[in-house]
Amino acid sequence: MSKPEGAMTLRETAFQVMKQHIVNGEWPGGMFLSEKYLSELLGMSKTPIRSAFDRLEMMGLVKLSPKQGVFVQELSLKKILEFYELRMSLETYAVRKLTGRMDAEFFRRLDENIELQGEAIRQDDISRYVGLDREFHAMIVGGLDNEEYMEVMSRIQDKFLLVVRMTFVKNKRRLIGSIDEHRQIRDALAGQDAALSARLIEAHIEYVKKIMF
Known part of the structure; x- marks a missing residue:
């Protein structure tokens, strides 16, 4: 049980930190979010970061493009x-x-x-x-x-x-x-x-x- 709980903690941490940067305006609309950069910033693998991307996209805070990558959503x-x-x-x-x-x-x-x-x-x-x-x-x-x-x-x-x-x-x-x-x-x-x-x-x-x- 300890492994799933740890994985869940990493996903939640990635999500909360990334969301905070966006809503605080530290990551402006249109900014490209590199998985490598985020992995180094958060000190974790890309798996929980990708999970966080999915949640942030559902909230409308990021935009996922199969060809271009992930960007902070610009609010019209x-x-x-x-x-x-x-x-x-x-x-x-x-x-x-x-x-x-x-x-x-x-x-x-x-x-x-x-x-x-x-x-x-x-x-x-x-x-x-x-x-x-x-x-x-x-x-x-x-x-x-x-x-x-x-x-x-x-x-x-x-x-x-x-x-x-x-x-x-x-x-x-x-x-x-x-x-x-x-x-x-x-x-x-x-x-x-x-x-x-x-x-x-x-x-x-x-x-x-x-x-x-």
């Missing part, structure tokens, strides 16, 4: 808009359902996340802030306690984070606006006005569309 404006619309629908639905219904533990975790966001801003750490931003929105959708919604949210965010990161790189002042909006959304969820929560999350996500389009 059409695709970005599709992710944006799907995320908007999912999160506005979530906050409408959750407003006034969540317990103290839910808000404790949101508050802890927002505190960490503040630290990332003070340290001028955009990559860390982007990760915390992802966690904040994932916690909200996670409040629905619906595995199907969480799976959809995870797929959206892996692709949408590329866009979110670009907005912060283009305008670092947006970090302050973003965390302020997170605080407003948190407070609205603790209230009783579901329509207000929906308006706040919609305006928050809308900012990305304004920057990109």
Whole structure:
């Protein structure tokens, strides 16, 4: 049993490391991914790397060409808009359902996340802030306690984070606006006005569309 478990660990490691490089923008769209380079980078054989390629292709993060090799997928404006619309629908639905219904533990975790966001801003750490931003929105959708919604949210965010990161790189002042909006959304969820929560999350996500389009 130890051998299969080790192989699974290598595949998962390859997948997570490669995905992180892509969503962080370190490997830009169109970049060629050499199996030899990745094998040396990750210190493993090509077998788990090829397995990771298959998973990344299913997620739409890489493109596999039989003749040319593997490339980081370039996101078109059409695709970005599709992710944006799907995320908007999912999160506005979530906050409408959750407003006034969540317990103290839910808000404790949101508050802890927002505190960490503040630290990332003070340290001028955009990559860390982007990760915390992802966690904040994932916690909200996670409040629905619906595995199907969480799976959809995870797929959206892996692709949408590329866009979110670009907005912060283009305008670092947006970090302050973003965390302020997170605080407003948190407070609205603790209230009783579901329509207000929906308006706040919609305006928050809308900012990305304004920057990109």
